[in-house]
Amino acid sequence: MAFDTRxxxxxxxxxxxQFVGHRMVAIEIKDSRETLTLVPPTDxxxxxxxxxxxxxxxxxxxxxxxxxxxxxxxxxSEHFREEMIDEGEEVSTQ
Structure with missing residues (x-):
């Protein structure tokens, strides 16, 4: 399967x-919405x-x-400055 995602x-x-069978493991990365599982080749x-x-x-x-x-x-700090600018407030860069 080919995919490109972020x-x-x-x-x-x-x-x-995760142990997914006899002599088989997987790396599982998950959050509250999604799961990514990496499994070794069967061969x-x-x-x-x-x-x-x-x-x-x-x-x-x-x-x-x-x-x-x-x-x-x-x-x-950078995100804070961007949020203040988006809200129209002056932001000091000192």
Whole structure:
């Protein structure tokens, strides 16, 4: 299945490993509305590629989390200024 999507999980989102059968696991990411499940190929000979992908996902998630933690206050301030401007109020940039 081919797809291209963007998802903004709500604050209730969780990630977990689900056991979905004998010797089969899945990564499940879900929030109050949606669920994304990543399962390995049924052909175990293709698992090395899946393992590589899972490690890339792990590393990318760590990098994204680090970025969000470092820039959270900057983004909050920027959104606050944008909201004030949208409401027609003067905003100091000092």
């Amino acid at each position: 998802w903004n999980p709500d604050p209730t989102a969780t990630a977990s490993v 175990a000979r293709k698992w090395p590629g899946f393992v590589k992908l899972m490690r890339q996902v792990r590393d990318a998630a760590e990098q994204a989390a680090d970025f969000c933690e470092r820039h959270q206050s900057e983004v909050r």
